[in-house]
Amino acid sequence: xxxxxxxxxxxxxxxxxxxxxxxxxxxxxxxxxxxxxxxxxxxxxxxxxxxxxxxxxxxxxxxxxxxxxxxxxxxxxxxxxxxxxxxxxxxxxxxxxxxxxxxxxxxxxxxxxxxxxxxxxxxxxxxxxxxxxxxxxxxxxxxxxxxxxxxxxx
Amino acid sequence: xxxxxxxxxxxxxxxxxxxxxxxxxxxxxxxxxxxxxxxxxxxxxxxxxxxxxxxxxxxxxxxxxxxxxxxxxxxxxxxxxxxxxxxxxxxxxxxxxx
Amino acid sequence: xxxxxxxxxxxxxxxxxxxxxxxxxxxxxxxxxxxxxxxxxxxxxxxxxxxxxxxxxxxxxxxxxxxxxxxxxxxxxxxxxxxxxxxxxxxxxxxxxxxxxxxxxxxxxxxxxxxxxxxxxxxxxxxxxxxxxxxxxxxxxxxxxxxxxxxxxxxxxxxxxxxxxxxxxxxxxxxxxxxxxxxxxxxxxxxxxxxxxxxxxxxxxxxxxxxxxxxxxxxxxxxxxxxxxxxxxxxxxxxxxxxxxxxxxxxxxxxxxxxxxxxxxxxxxxxxxxxxxxxxxxxxxxxxxxxxxxxxxxxxxxxxxxxxxxxxxxxxxxxxxxxxxxxxxxxxxxxxxxxxxxxxxxxxxxxxxxxxxxxxxxxxxxxxxxxxxxxxxxxxxxxxxxxxxxxxxxxxxxxxxxxxxxxxxxxxxxxxxxxxxxxxxxxxxxxxxxxxxxxxxxxxxxxxxxxxxxxxxxxxxxxxxxxxxxxxxxxxxxxxxxxxxxxxxxxxxxxxxxxxxxxxxxxxxxxxxxxxxxxxxxxxxxxxxxxxxxxxxxxxxx
Numbered sequence: 001x002x003x004x005x006x007x008x009x010x011x012x013x014x015x016x017x018x019x020x021x022x023x024x025x026x027x028x029x030x031x032x033x034x035x036x037x038x039x040x041x042x043x044x045x046x047x048x049x050x051x052x053x054x055x056x057x058x059x060x061x062x063x064x065x066x067x068x069x070x071x072x073x074x075x076x077x078x079x080x081x082x083x084x085x086x087x088x089x090x091x092x093x094x095x096x097x098x099x100x101x102x103x104x105x106x107x108x109x110x111x112x113x114x115x116x117x118x119x120x121x122x123x124x125x126x127x128x129x130x131x132x133x134x135x136x137x138x139x140x141x142x143x144x145x146x147x148x149x150x151x152x153x154x
Numbered sequence: 155x156x157x158x159x160x161x162x163x164x165x166x167x168x169x170x171x172x173x174x175x176x177x178x179x180x181x182x183x184x185x186x187x188x189x190x191x192x193x194x195x196x197x198x199x200x201x202x203x204x205x206x207x208x209x210x211x212x213x214x215x216x217x218x219x220x221x222x223x224x225x226x227x228x229x230x231x232x233x234x235x236x237x238x239x240x241x242x243x244x245x246x247x248x249x250x251x252x
Numbered sequence: 253x254x255x256x257x258x259x260x261x262x263x264x265x266x267x268x269x270x271x272x273x274x275x276x277x278x279x280x281x282x283x284x285x286x287x288x289x290x291x292x293x294x295x296x297x298x299x300x301x302x303x304x305x306x307x308x309x310x311x312x313x314x315x316x317x318x319x320x321x322x323x324x325x326x327x328x329x330x331x332x333x334x335x336x337x338x339x340x341x342x343x344x345x346x347x348x349x350x351x352x353x354x355x356x357x358x359x360x361x362x363x364x365x366x367x368x369x370x371x372x373x374x375x376x377x378x379x380x381x382x383x384x385x386x387x388x389x390x391x392x393x394x395x396x397x398x399x400x401x402x403x404x405x406x407x408x409x410x411x412x413x414x415x416x417x418x419x420x421x422x423x424x425x426x427x428x429x430x431x432x433x434x435x436x437x438x439x440x441x442x443x444x445x446x447x448x449x450x451x452x453x454x455x456x457x458x459x460x461x462x463x464x465x466x467x468x469x470x471x472x473x474x475x476x477x478x479x480x481x482x483x484x485x486x487x488x489x490x491x492x493x494x495x496x497x498x499x500x501x502x503x504x505x506x507x508x509x510x511x512x513x514x515x516x517x518x519x520x521x522x523x524x525x526x527x528x529x530x531x532x533x534x535x536x537x538x539x540x541x542x543x544x545x546x547x548x549x550x551x552x553x554x555x556x557x558x559x560x561x562x563x564x565x566x567x568x569x570x571x572x573x574x575x576x577x578x579x580x581x582x583x584x585x586x587x588x589x590x591x592x593x594x595x596x597x598x599x600x601x602x603x604x605x606x607x608x609x610x611x612x613x614x615x616x617x618x619x620x621x622x623x624x625x626x627x628x629x630x631x632x633x634x635x636x637x638x639x640x641x642x643x644x645x646x647x648x649x650x651x652x653x654x655x656x657x658x659x660x661x662x663x664x665x666x667x668x669x670x671x672x673x674x675x676x677x678x679x680x681x682x683x684x685x686x687x688x689x690x691x692x693x694x695x696x697x698x699x700x701x702x703x704x705x706x707x708x709x710x711x712x713x714x715x716x717x718x719x720x721x722x723x724x725x726x727x728x729x730x731x732x733x734x735x736x737x738x739x740x741x742x743x744x745x746x747x748x749x750x751x752x753x754x755x756x757x758x759x760x761x762x763x764x765x766x767x768x769x770x771x772x773x774x775x776x777x778x779x780x781x782x783x784x785x786x787x788x789x790x791x792x793x794x
Contacts, residue, residue, distance in 0.1 A: 049494070074290060074373070076413025080489045083410055087528055103274065103291055110409035126277065133270055135262050138403045139410075140530040148259045148403070149532035152539065164279065164351045166304035201281055205299060222724055224663060227672075228301050232664035234592055234674045238332055238347075 011067060011097045011117040018105075018127065019115040021093060026065035053081040057088045066090065068113070070098040079111045086112035086142035105130045112142030155185035157218050158194060159225065160206030168228050169203060176203055179240065180229035183211070183218045219250070226251040253316055253615060254399050254543045256364045263407065264361045267368055271295050272354035279351070294374060294412065296344075296367030297353055301667045306348040307370040308360060312380035312398040312422070313341030313618040317609040320616060322363045324601035330356045335601065337586060337594040339658060339709055340419065341379050341618040342370055346665055368406060373414045375405035375485070379421045381429045382619040385544060386581045386627040388573045392448065394424035394441055396541045397477060400532065401439075404478045411485050415492035416500035418485070419457075431620060431736035433465045434458055434712060436502045437484060444471050454484055454514070455506030458706035463503040464740045468515040475534045476522075482530060483522035487514065547613040552578040553632040563638050566649040571634070578631055582612075584624040584641060585648040585656065589685040590678050593659040594622030603644050611637050620709075621658055623651070654689075654696045654763070655681040658709050662702030662719060663726070669702035671719025671726035676700055679756045684763070693763055696776045699734075712736035714777045715762060716743040717755060728755035732762065732788060733780045744785060747793050758792055765791045 013025035030046040031039060033055060044065040047053060056063065066085060068078040082094055093115055096108050100118040105127060108116070136148050146154075157180075158171035169176035170183040171193060177183070186193055190208045197203045210221040220226050231239030233248050241247040256264070271291075278288045292298075296307040308323065315323075323343055327335050330352050331345040338344055348356065360366055370377055378398045385393040401420060405411070411418070421430045424441035432438035438453035449471040456465030472480045491509065493499045506514045554577050558564035571580040584604060587593050596604070604624055608616040611633045612626035619625055629637055641647040650656045657680060660666065662673030677700055684690030699713030703720075710716030716731035727749040734743030750758050763776075765788050770779045780788070 053490075073287070074413050075494055076373075076411070076489060077494075079410045079413070080486050083486075087524070101287060102277075103287075104412075107407075107409035107412055123282070126273075126282070129273065134266055134407070136259055137409075138263070138406055139408055140528070141409055147532065148263075149536040152257070152259065153533050153535045161299055161303070165349045166299065166302075166347075168302055198285075201279070205285060223726065224301070224667075224669075227663055231302060232346075233672065234664050234678070 015117040016115050017118055017121055021114050026093060030067050047081055049075045049077040053084045060088060060090045063092050065093045065095060067095045067097050070096060070100055073099040073101050073104055082111040082113055083142055102126045102130045106133050110141035110143060155211050156187060156190045157183040157209050157211045158186050158190060158206055159209050160203035163201050163204040181217050253314055264366050268357045268361050271357055275350060275354055290372055293372035294369055296370035298371060301665055304348045304350055305344055305346050306367055307342050307344040308365060308367045309370045309377040310342050310618050311402050312378055312395050313382050315616050317605040317614040319363050319365055320601055320605035324598040326356060326359060327598040334595055334597045337618050337622045339620050339707060340377060341620055342377055373416050374412050375418045378402050379430055381423045382617040382625050383429060383572060383581050386574050387425055388575045389427055390425040391443055392424050392441055393544045394422045396537060396544050397441060398422040399540050400537055401481060411489060414489055415494050426738060428738040431712060433740045434736055438465050449473050450477055455503040457501050457503045458709060458711050460498060460704045462711040462742045463507060466511045468511060475531060479525045479531045480522055483518045483525050486521050487517045547628060549576045549579060552630050554578055556631055556634060563635060566638055566647055569649045570651045579628050580631060582626045582629045582637060583651045584646050585650055586623050587650055587656050588645055588648050589655060590682045592674050593657050593677050600646060607637060607640060621656060652695045652697060654684050654693050654698055657681060658699040660701050660708035666702060668705060670721035671702050673700045673702040673708055673719060676717060676755060680759055683756055683760060689763060694775055709736060711742050713743055715759060720749060726752060730758050735777060746789055761791050762788055
């Protein structure tokens, strides 16, 4: 069993700075993808860059929290992981953790992240401005917003 | 000798450490010696310079001359546009670079 | 030409606001340089050898006269009176101040321009055929597809932090004028059973490991173009190497994984994404196409009075057959003898803008060879146009000649460069002008890069030159036999490098071998392919 006190893996709900969900945050430890696949009772998993996101797809029904780690904000694999999970129908919490900064928030949100636990707390006003930055979008995302092309041809 | 260069954060101008601050002219550069890294860290943290680094140089005719051609081009300006260099009136300036 | 609607304008305006905010946070110390650097790069702002450099996007190389005027104004207002047209059909300014950059971008936005994604590890400006919409040999105008992809790739939430930069080119003729197969994705619009679709080539590129892209799909239906592109990118974002930036381009992934396995994964992702329904409605492509309809061509003179020999030479070399027989596409050379390839002063830009307005339906194009095209010039207007160009020093008759050299900025401007490129190109063009051989060589594409990143396309030069650093001294390697066109090939290095004077001599020696060995109608490249490297090596090192 993984114990959150003996294992530094994962963020606690206390560390979540922004959350766009109404349900209660998952309050138990996240396990690695390998551990998750071996361990049938875990409902929280942590993805590192390079982990095989698609391996989680058969198990989405029992997952309440996926934490995607960004060890460096320049490693963009987590964006595709998020979209892959959302497109596969995952509706649980999708938390971005690690080197999460102001200027990546809005894209993360569009890729399906709905909670954010930055390693270093972000300026609230700057973050709000970042979440509100884009009036429209060219691309389909993980949300249900209409794309610019769809709006043009309504 | 070790001289220090970087760019001004706001304007992007190439600048050189002159012992007290940052000068646009390599002629003002001083040997930072053992202090080089300390000065760079302090100055960059205070945003008085951007992306600074240490340049090996030697004194030639009383002027610090960077060892590598890249830093000499940096000190003067583009060799193909003498009019845009720091010494537009000096036709010999490019000889110092090459 | 494409015109922004309120949505496009909102997006570009929002980007200006975002960048202004980012610059303020950088200047206030809320962002470190490491955090800010990718943000400024995604807005085209580099920190170069002397100053900040800004690269402005010219989508698929198409510009209106009004936009060209603004580019000239920007050169005067924010820079030092000139700009540099690049090998990806953009323009860059060398002396920009960070504190001015947001205002500059607002000025660009006012004429439907921007610097979005002209750098950074994201999808870059989409390039295309500089004769698009004018070429006699094109199947259709490729630019509507490029515009569709421009919108899809702009601010793409998933693909802003790819393993490395990502370049896409779209063409629609068998003749490749855009180095399509040397791009991360090359797309050729093709016809199959009366239907239009897109052939996809993935994993080409230059840089330190040049590769010609293999074709991974013969035909993607036009209403699946975005979806297929997204699948290509997602597989790359997932598996592209991030452990070594020199192995991070998609060409390495395709090479290491194998084109077959890469394609299999793309097809799997594609099938999945088709179910997701991410493709813009086909009506959107139709909407975009309406902006690229032919201008109102008029019948007129079809023959040219060639009694003036200077004019006749320019017509022969610098004009290209047009799909309408009363028009030609005219190339304005930015390669005067001894000049800096691709540089144009603000006065020259204003003039080109005026000429575009007067003679080419207010449209001009940037070529990847760093020249400017007036795509639709009436044959009847050619002499007047040429006279104006000639008087302004823009009438050099050297398209695809030895003097039409591609050169990266090199060590004169670029912090990555190992050697200067521009002085080499200046000396070569002067040498061949002075000895008269330049006029006897015919088509000879010479391309110079000042470092292994290959911005000067040296791998694709009939003659290529690569500047290297040899113990602190500039040294130049010579390469032969490259082509960026439909007969794409990668140039091979001749042998040991040369110093600055030596490389100019070596190019002349190489040209002499060609002049001696060529058979009727052979270009330099044809002769090289027939006789191989040995005779050149013999002459150079023998």
